[in-house]
Amino acid sequence: MFALDLAFLFAAGSVAGWVLEVFFRKFFSSGNPEHRWMNPGFCAGPYLPIYGTGVVVLYLLTYLEAFIPFSGALLRRGTLFLLMALCMTVIEYIGGIALLKFFDLRLWDYRGQKGNIQGVICPLFSFFWAVLGAVYYFLLHPGAMRLVRWLSDHLLFSFFIGMFYGIFLIDLVRSAQIVAKVRKFARESGVIVRFEQLKLELRERSRKLREKVPFMLPFRRDGAALEERLKEFKGILEQRAGTLKARLSRSQKPEGGQVAQDAEHDQQDQ
Numbered sequence: 001m002f003a004l005d006l007a008f009l010f011a012a013g014s015v016a017g018w019v020l021e022v023f024f025r026k027f028f029s030s031g032n033p034e035h036r037w038m039n040p041g042f043c044a045g046p047y048l049p050i051y052g053t054g055v056v057v058l059y060l061l062t063y064l065e066a067f068i069p070f071s072g073a074l075l076r077r078g079t080l081f082l083l084m085a086l087c088m089t090v091i092e093y094i095g096g097i098a099l100l101k102f103f104d105l106r107l108w109d110y111r112g113q114k115g116n117i118q119g120v121i122c123p124l125f126s127f128f129w130a131v132l133g134a135v136y137y138f139l140l141h142p143g144a145m146r147l148v149r150w151l152s153d154h155l156l157f158s159f160f161i162g163m164f165y166g167i168f169l170i171d172l173v174r175s176a177q178i179v180a181k182v183r184k185f186a187r188e189s190g191v192i193v194r195f196e197q198l199k200l201e202l203r204e205r206s207r208k209l210r211e212k213v214p215f216m217l218p219f220r221r222d223g224a225a226l227e228e229r230l231k232e233f234k235g236i237l238e239q240r241a242g243t244l245k246a247r248l249s250r251s252q253k254p255e256g257g258q259v260a261q262d263a264e265h266d267q268q269d270q
Contacts (some may be wrong), residue, residue: 017051084133096120104186
């Protein structure tokens with residue numbers, strides 16, 4: 001029964017995280033300067049597994065509060081929120097590095113933030129994780145406990161959980177095939193692909209060709225057509241690389257150091 005509870009929390013957290021990321025990328029993401037609606041992540045469906053994992057971890061960490069060796073509630077909860085932020089940052093780091101090392105992909109990019117490590121974690125977003133941990137503790141965890149108790153009294157609902165995981169696994173296999181093509185393209189081109197940028201470029205290309213691209217399926221095409229789009233994307237990157245090299249050559253002056261650094265980041269990591 002405990003495993004079923006965690007499976008439910010993972011599913012709920014994945015969906016909730018997807019909603020959060022949709023609004024974040026629409027209104028706040030620097031990688032989406034035109035503030036377009038876009039489906040985050042590499043799955044087609046409305047879920048982000050990293051958030052589901054995070055919710056499960058936050059749920060389990062709340063049980064550690066009783067073991068924190070501080071008498072004051074404020075200090076004890078503050079320590080709990082710091083622990084939540086640390087665990088979420090570790091999850092984010094592992095996920096980001098795995099995508100970079102094994103798939104040559106960036107799903108998020110913090111290189112513009114101070115104190116970032118390899119562009120996948122930074123102090124600012126660790127602080128945001130602490131805030132989200134506090135939000136979860138005070139607002140979401142009581143509801144999660146009620147839902148878990150309700151689930152234990154309505155086991156028939158487990159059918160819908162199983163249906164979610166069936167759809168999720170099918171989607172994961174399909175998305176893995178697409179990511180494999182993108183990884184092949186990235187390694188042949190010698191670049192790290194920023195997934196957000198790739199989606200925006202392909203959507204813009206389809207818009208110019210007056211092709212309709214579903215919000216949930218930005219890579220809906222068959223394999224041959226997707227490879228053709230990736231070749232077009234490579235042409236865009238090569239054109240942009242030429243522009244960046246020109247910027248680098250003009251920014252070798254001492255006062256142009258920051259410009260050179262930004263241009264080099266863009267050139268190395270498309």
